[in-house]
Amino acid sequence: MDFYSIASGSSGNCIYVGTDRASVLIDAGISCKKITEALHGIDRSIRDLTGILVTHEHSDHIAGLGVLSRKAHIPVYATQATIRQILRYAPLGKVDEDLFHPIDADRPFFIGDMRIEAFHISHDAADPVAYRVESGNQAAAVATDMGCYNRYTLNHLRNLDVVLLEANHDENMLQAGPYPYPLKRRIMGEKGHLSNIACAMLLSQILHDHMKMAYLGHLSKTNNYADLAYATVMSELAMDPNCPYQEGDIPIHVASREHPMEQVRI
Numbered sequence: 001m002d003f004y005s006i007a008s009g010s011s012g013n014c015i016y017v018g019t020d021r022a023s024v025l026i027d028a029g030i031s032c033k034k035i036t037e038a039l040h041g042i043d044r045s046i047r048d049l050t051g052i053l054v055t056h057e058h059s060d061h062i063a064g065l066g067v068l069s070r071k072a073h074i075p076v077y078a079t080q081a082t083i084r085q086i087l088r089y090a091p092l093g094k095v096d097e098d099l100f101h102p103i104d105a106d107r108p109f110f111i112g113d114m115r116i117e118a119f120h121i122s123h124d125a126a127d128p129v130a131y132r133v134e135s136g137n138q139a140a141a142v143a144t145d146m147g148c149y150n151r152y153t154l155n156h157l158r159n160l161d162v163v164l165l166e167a168n169h170d171e172n173m174l175q176a177g178p179y180p181y182p183l184k185r186r187i188m189g190e191k192g193h194l195s196n197i198a199c200a201m202l203l204s205q206i207l208h209d210h211m212k213m214a215y216l217g218h219l220s221k222t223n224n225y226a227d228l229a230y231a232t233v234m235s236e237l238a239m240d241p242n243c244p245y246q247e248g249d250i251p252i253h254v255a256s257r258e259h260p261m262e263q264v265r266i
């Protein structure tokens, strides 16, 4: 299985997961042009895509969906409530409603040789989900846009080969930063976004000896930066008496907000 973070951040999200028989995007929140260029970089084209898995209707997850679906007619999978919101989102333009396939959280479905499981996340959208994708013995997951997590979340993030987890903001930067108070409260709230520290606490519970790569993703442009997210997560892991892993034990990288990362083969 190949895992390829094309863009991850509050300005746009798009992650590619591919096997021999299926190629999907998790979200299409950047322009079709950027997605096309990024796929070109791994010798793929948008026409190779067999599905787009949408987590929720916020524009940083669907901004490129309209053009992409008009150009390449790719089936789109999302919860029914998310589909309803997407179809109401005017900037998307006209889309073929027949391309949309409603899915349910906790009810796995298949695309080619991929087993895909959507699971609920706590976020201020109609019916948001995160995705776990399995093929053969491999598993990958993308879990961002979560104000909080619980045992249910952890259970869906066990035994992964690759994970991309949200490290949205530094709590001090957010509190001292320029956002209006209601927006700060929204981001810090139970249906907002995970801070760097919360990300570390979650990561420490799902790291295991066979994990090949963990990405910190969905960084805020205003309230975080890559070095700070990385340093905070590393120092939290080092201070956690229940976490046996130290820097260098498992590759942990910050996913770029704008540029494709190197493709990971698992």
Ligand SMILES: [Zn+2]
Pocket: 056, 058, 123, 125, 145
């Ligand atoms: Zn969101």
Ligand SMILES: [Zn+2]
Pocket: 009, 010, 013, 058, 060, 061, 145, 218
């Ligand atoms: Zn988002």
